[in-house]
Amino acid sequence: MNPGPAARTPEARAGQGAASIMMIRALPAFLAAIFALAAAGSAASPAVVPGAIAPAAGDLEVSVAMMAKVGFCNSPSFSPDGKRLAFISNLSGLPQVWTVPVEGGWPRQVTALDDPVGGVAWSPDGAWLALSVAPGGGMNSQVHLVRADGSALRRLTDGGRDNNWLGEWSHDGRLLALSSNRRDPQAMDAYVYDMDASALRLVAKNQGIGTLSDTSRDRRRAVVSRVKSRGDNDLFLVGLEDARETLLTPHEGPGEFSGGTFSPDGSTLYLGSDKDRDRVAFARILIARDGAPGPIETLAGRDDAGLQEFALTEDGTTAAILWNVAGRSELAFMDLGTKKMTAAPPLPAEIASGAVFSRDGRLLAFAASGAAAPSDIWILDRAARRFRRVTESPHAGVDLATLVRPELVRFAAHDGLELTGWLYRPAGATGPGPVVLSFHGGPEGQERPGFSSTYQALLSRGIGVLAPNVRGSAGFGKTFIHLDDGALRANGVRDIEACVRYVIKAGIADPKRIGIMGGSYGGYMVMAGLTRYPDLFAAGADLFGVVNFETFFAHTEPWMAAISKVEYGDPDSQAEMLKELSPIHRVDAVRAPTIVLHGANDTNVPVVEAEQVVNNLKSRGVPVEYVLFPDEGHGFRKTPNRIRSTVSIVRWFDRYLGSGPGASLPAPRPPA
Numbered sequence: 001m002n003p004g005p006a007a008r009t010p011e012a013r014a015g016q017g018a019a020s021i022m023m024i025r026a027l028p029a030f031l032a033a034i035f036a037l038a039a040a041g042s043a044a045s046p047a048v049v050p051g052a053i054a055p056a057a058g059d060l061e062v063s064v065a066m067m068a069k070v071g072f073c074n075s076p077s078f079s080p081d082g083k084r085l086a087f088i089s090n091l092s093g094l095p096q097v098w099t100v101p102v103e104g105g106w107p108r109q110v111t112a113l114d115d116p117v118g119g120v121a122w123s124p125d126g127a128w129l130a131l132s133v134a135p136g137g138g139m140n141s142q143v144h145l146v147r148a149d150g151s152a153l154r155r156l157t158d159g160g161r162d163n164n165w166l167g168e169w170s171h172d173g174r175l176l177a178l179s180s181n182r183r184d185p186q187a188m189d190a191y192v193y194d195m196d197a198s199a200l201r202l203v204a205k206n207q208g209i210g211t212l213s214d215t216s217r218d219r220r221r222a223v224v225s226r227v228k229s230r231g232d233n234d235l236f237l238v239g240l241e242d243a244r245e246t247l248l249t250p251h252e253g254p255g256e257f258s259g260g261t262f263s264p265d266g267s268t269l270y271l272g273s274d275k276d277r278d279r280v281a282f283a284r285i286l287i288a289r290d291g292a293p294g295p296i297e298t299l300a301g302r303d304d305a306g307l308q309e310f311a312l313t314e315d316g317t318t319a320a321i322l323w324n325v326a327g328r329s330e331l332a333f334m335d336l337g338t339k340k341m342t343a344a345p346p347l348p349a350e351i352a353s354g355a356v357f358s359r360d361g362r363l364l365a366f367a368a369s370g371a372a373a374p375s376d377i378w379i380l381d382r383a384a385r386r387f388r389r390v391t392e393s394p395h396a397g398v399d400l401a402t403l404v405r406p407e408l409v410r411f412a413a414h415d416g417l418e419l420t421g422w423l424y425r426p427a428g429a430t431g432p433g434p435v436v437l438s439f440h441g442g443p444e445g446q447e448r449p450g451f452s453s454t455y456q457a458l459l460s461r462g463i464g465v466l467a468p469n470v471r472g473s474a475g476f477g478k479t480f481i482h483l484d485d486g487a488l489r490a491n492g493v494r495d496i497e498a499c500v501r502y503v504i505k506a507g508i509a510d511p512k513r514i515g516i517m518g519g520s521y522g523g524y525m526v527m528a529g530l531t532r533y534p535d536l537f538a539a540g541a542d543l544f545g546v547v548n549f550e551t552f553f554a555h556t557e558p559w560m561a562a563i564s565k566v567e568y569g570d571p572d573s574q575a576e577m578l579k580e581l582s583p584i585h586r587v588d589a590v591r592a593p594t595i596v597l598h599g600a601n602d603t604n605v606p607v608v609e610a611e612q613v614v615n616n617l618k619s620r621g622v623p624v625e626y627v628l629f630p631d632e633g634h635g636f637r638k639t640p641n642r643i644r645s646t647v648s649i650v651r652w653f654d655r656y657l658g659s660g661p662g663a664s665l666p667a668p669r670p671p672a
Helices: 010-016 020-025 027-031 059-068 453-460 486-505 521-532 549-555 558-563 575-581 583-589 608-619 639-657
Strands: 073-078 084-089 096-101 117-122 129-133 142-146 164-169 175-180 187-194 199-204 208-215 221-229 232-239 245-247 257-262 268-273 281-286 297-300 306-312 318-325 328-335 340-343 351-357 363-370 373-381 386-389 407-412 418-424 433-439 464-469 509-519 539-543 594-599 624-629
Touching: 059 453, 059 639, 073 117, 073 351, 073 363, 073 373, 084 117, 096 117, 117 164, 129 164, 142 164, 164 208, 175 208, 187 221, 187 558, 199 208, 199 221, 199 232, 208 257, 208 558, 221 257, 221 558, 232 257, 232 268, 257 306, 268 306, 281 306, 297 328, 306 351, 318 351, 328 351, 407 486, 418 486, 433 453, 433 486, 433 521, 433 639, 453 464, 453 639, 464 486, 486 509, 486 521, 486 575, 509 521, 509 639, 521 539, 521 583, 539 639, 549 575, 549 608, 583 608, 594 608, 594 639, 608 624, 624 639
Parallel strands: 187 208, 433 464, 433 509, 509 539, 539 594, 594 624
Antiparallel strands: 073 084, 084 096, 117 129, 129 142, 164 175, 175 187, 187 199, 208 221, 221 232, 232 245, 257 268, 268 281, 281 297, 306 318, 318 328, 328 340, 351 363, 363 373, 373 386, 407 418, 418 464
């Protein structure tokens, strides 16, 4: 259910922030992935079942809290002179805007708001930083401007319940793109904020979601990405003066078209495209003087990887291309004149994102992270072919060298389909032990080998993690991503059993000590697993997950409901199918102790979803703990809340799965 860039575990996604500028740059990936101490209640104190292992007094909370405090830095944006970088970091305990010299040095905090900041973009004239702010951590993000010294903060959008997403500046800095549902709650329309007129101007009305990805340098035309349904969008050329629209990406069946960036003279549009192919390639469309588009021409494509994102130099001569190779990133460059590809040096960590060139094209900045490397801002000096880190995310008390890196594993589903997953095993593990299956959100998200404080904290307690990419996941082509649409979702749920079967047969998991966790759509998979396969799991953790499609469609953001009817089913015409797929109608089968965590301000997956689970389990005496965060939305971004979430989850699994090998627990029945 996350309309945001999919990361890994719920708290890792929330740590990355709802980087709305990245939503605009890569809308289909954005749909594959928004995640987001005060008093939170427990519906019932979790009872200890006979034989359960109690956590060691005190040290679990201390060690896990240190892991949860590990920070992040992401969303780099160069100043026009290339001397400083703006970025988002939770160095202060909440994602805010910071700047740092490109050559390295002490970072300077720009904003100190009470709400999380999700994205930042430095204006081409250097006068302003544009940023998105999420009140209460909710979906009703607002767009602000602030000077680089932190002064003159002002809001451009109306406030209130409207959803607003930050986009890119025009090349002259006179227009700022954004999307908003201020006209119609069911539609995210494309707007520009005109700096000269100090006013918003509607560019394109949409059904569902529409975003403006770029404007031509003469400000005559813009590119709008418009979503038909989740996993299917089109790009349109829109006149900024006459509002005339021209379809750029005609296609049959589902299609993903990302980016949409003009060449300096406006004669070429660069994009990601999977038209007539399974994986997204780097492509271009030639634009005639009268605006007539030519066909989509593939410039670079791979059978083993899909285009993750790309960035162009200001002079339009070079493209930086990031490939997604089963979850890891690879960087390459293309000379756009000769179409010659050049490999870059190996990246400093497994995943890179948010790539952006300095105006002179000499430097490429990006955020890099890995299982043993928190997200930091790095720079590649293209001439020297050398990477340099310019931020250092705090990790007090955590020795990164001791963290576990995962192994990519492959196994078969019930129908023979190949599934993959990232397997994390505790240090020194040799035989079967406790294992937690962790399911990503989306459903069109992707599990990637990035930093997860929850995974590492579980591993430190001797609990392994398998984080699979079941059918419906992104990153493996459009055929794979649509294998769970509508009624096919039942096969995605059956993949849960295949994951259990794999960890048992591979000698990784003790069949009596298998847990399941996930956030957003991953929370749906948790409840689907606990209701469909109650004998397989000893404990579960449901983070802001959907359990009832009827209440989800009735209470989620209207624009989210509008684009989700192909992915999940139409509640008006397919109500019975949605009922059959909703775990709430089998929740009486749940026997495993379950912890439920949710943000009170979540309008994506409203809190009514959590309440249905908690009330049922409590009424039947199933051990349940309810952790409600009154100051969070879809995901947990404030450091105290991330600590509480991580500690609660790890303590739960430590209690009901036991730490390390050899614990004696009541035995769930393994799959036949």
